[in-house]
Amino acid sequence: MTLTEKLLARAAGKARVSAGDNIWVSADVLMTHDVCGPGTIGVFKREFGADAKVWDRERVVIIPDHYIFTADSKSNRNVDALREFAREQGLPYFYDVIDDPNGQWKFDASKGLLKKQYGSNYAGVCHTALPQKGHTRPGEVLFGTDSHTCMAGAFNQFATGIGNTDAGFVMGTGRLLIKVPETMHFRIEGQLQPGVMAKDIILHCIGEIGFDGATYRAMQFDGPGVASLSMDDRMTVANMAIEAGGKNGIFEFDARTREYVESRTRLNGTKSTFEPVLADADQKFVYETVIHLDKLEPTVACHPDPGQRKKARELGHIKLDRAYVGSCTGGKTSDFVEFARVLRGRRVTIDTFGVPATPEIVHDLQTTRWGDKTVWQILEDAGVRMTENAGCAACLGGPVDTFGRMNQPGLKCISATNRNFPGRMGHKESQVFLASPATVAASALAGKITDPREYVSN
Amino acid sequence: MQSTFSGPVYVVGDNIDTDQIIPAQYLNLVPTIAEEYEKLGSFALCGLPDDTNPVRFVQEGRMDTEYPIVIAGRNFGCGSSREHAPIAMGAAECQCVVAESFARIFFRNCVATGELYPIECGDRLCDVFKTGDLATVDIDANTIRHHATNRTYSLKPLGEVRPVVDAGGIFEYARQTGMMPAKAA
Numbered sequence: 313m314t315l316t317e318k319l320l321a322r323a324a325g326k327a328r329v330s331a332g333d334n335i336w337v338s339a340d341v342l343m344t345h346d347v348c349g350p351g352t353i354g355v356f357k358r359e360f361g362a363d364a365k366v367w368d369r370e371r372v373v374i375i376p377d378h379y380i381f382t383a384d385s386k387s388n389r390n391v392d393a394l395r396e397f398a399r400e401q402g403l404p405y406f407y408d409v410i411d412d413p414n415g416q417w418k419f420d421a422s423k424g425l426l427k428k429q430y431g432s433n434y435a436g437v438c439h440t441a442l443p444q445k446g447h448t449r450p451g452e453v454l455f456g457t458d459s460h461t462c463m464a465g466a467f468n469q470f471a472t473g474i475g476n477t478d479a480g481f482v483m484g485t486g487r488l489l490i491k492v493p494e495t496m497h498f499r500i501e502g503q504l505q506p507g508v509m510a511k512d513i514i515l516h517c518i519g520e521i522g523f524d525g526a527t528y529r530a531m532q533f534d535g536p537g538v539a540s541l542s543m544d545d546r547m548t549v550a551n552m553a554i555e556a557g558g559k560n561g562i563f564e565f566d567a568r569t570r571e572y573v574e575s576r577t578r579l580n581g582t583k584s585t586f587e588p589v590l591a592d593a594d595q596k597f598v599y600e601t602v603i604h605l606d607k608l609e610p611t612v613a614c615h616p617d618p619g620q621r622k623k624a625r626e627l628g629h630i631k632l633d634r635a636y637v638g639s640c641t642g643g644k645t646s647d648f649v650e651f652a653r654v655l656r657g658r659r660v661t662i663d664t665f666g667v668p669a670t671p672e673i674v675h676d677l678q679t680t681r682w683g684d685k686t687v688w689q690i691l692e693d694a695g696v697r698m699t700e701n702a703g704c705a706a707c708l709g710g711p712v713d714t715f716g717r718m719n720q721p722g723l724k725c726i727s728a729t730n731r732n733f734p735g736r737m738g739h740k741e742s743q744v745f746l747a748s749p750a751t752v753a754a755s756a757l758a759g760k761i762t763d764p765r766e767y768v769s770n
Numbered sequence: 771m772q773s774t775f776s777g778p779v780y781v782v783g784d785n786i787d788t789d790q791i792i793p794a795q796y797l798n799l800v801p802t803i804a805e806e807y808e809k810l811g812s813f814a815l816c817g818l819p820d821d822t823n824p825v826r827f828v829q830e831g832r833m834d835t836e837y838p839i840v841i842a843g844r845n846f847g848c849g850s851s852r853e854h855a856p857i858a859m860g861a862a863e864c865q866c867v868v869a870e871s872f873a874r875i876f877f878r879n880c881v882a883t884g885e886l887y888p889i890e891c892g893d894r895l896c897d898v899f900k901t902g903d904l905a906t907v908d909i910d911a912n913t914i915r916h917h918a919t920n921r922t923y924s925l926k927p928l929g930e931v932r933p934v935v936d937a938g939g940i941f942e943y944a945r946q947t948g949m950m951p952a953k954a955a
Contacts, residue, residue, distance in 0.1 A: 354802025475853035
């Protein structure tokens, strides 16, 4: 069995499953957020009763992150609805925006968009917060009401996005009927060269198989090259399995996975036991390819879908209005460090926005020093508008007052985020080009799409 | 259950993602709140760029669409897991989407909510039909008929998906088939 088959067989209590089997699996964790949480709770109460209790309060994780720093009253209300539910159910893992469990969330626009407006429990973007807060464990099944839930596949778990109705069902029963996906095999060899990042790996893979090349399938990443990839790198790759239509992305387990998960579960006091899945000798794949990391170049997915793969060096004719680094995919500490490595001592020539995924990342960037400056200062000195209000922000557009949202037609943005269908970051006549933080940095300096190796010395 | 749907079709191309079906700015609406459910319908497919889709799926100021059938190319509903997407289309009184292929989560959400029938076709019907053409979809016969030419095209059977959508979604289906106890009155 492949890693995904093995994991799902275990979750279904079966010795063996095959691709195409419809099976009931037990969920280890159900995650929801402010955009889909209120609707999920609505389904749960409608179907199981107003007084129903969730199947296991330790396994429901609620992370408001999408529409937080907006004056939109309905969005603020949705955060309050999550708080009310968490209180009523006694949920230990609700990462509220404010500290007062009886309070109400209201964003104060008069304080501006850059200075932090959240309490000590706020965790930021759910997919990045889940591992940081110790909720991702090898061998487990994670369902989330968000398509990028597949990011947790970096930790050798089955993780996939579901809708509100399915999530309402899981909330009440802890189980879900799913089809075992076929597995596509991406064997990773070699090592990334300077100026090339994990984002380039996944943009390359999606370009190889097409925007729907992994529909209903698992994307399995293993091989000798995985050892050189940090957990941040693996998260970036697994995150975008959905951009090829994939059901999940999954990495093999190694010492790095163990170290990360053990330190995070210890730090947060979450469940620390886990049982990884290891590869069998008899794995059957529907597709196999080898990714030679040494040969990859800085890659861009052009408007209007993540499969429009080009090399950054071929796109110098595309002039840009904006650059953006942030989101679950591209807003981690390592992403900002590479962003800063290119920008250090230079100045961007177009509007450039930086939105760290989580408060912990804000803290990292404000305390990590290069010489006499922090990474945060280096970025601000380069002209980047950095906000402390960690969250999804303009990655998915959001309410019109969202930081970095593209509100005019015709704007072109190069972005370290994960999706670029029409209107993704705001106005439906705007365009998004997906790239690594290094490529975003070089392009922000030049005002046109630029290969970061022009700025990175070997 | 109704097994034929007739009326003008609304035609779109490949890769219509969930942002085009229901733009993210309207995700502040909660589908289980009745008036917000209706509001979602008024925004269905409003994220389609004007140059490719100059005619709106739901006219300005209206809550429902005049097109009960949507015809699409490959990968309809790709992108996010937002259930608001099939819900917006269903709330606008759209009955079915006929596409060459569907993205996984959108397909599942159509079935789970019972909002509309996601039907696959073998031919590239989005190149055959034009927005406004009259058509009839028959999910017993698995066909779609183009009225003007009287040509009939075959559709892939809905299979096990059909009774779930017929029932109005997975919870109703589970109750009807005895998998879950009936709701207390």
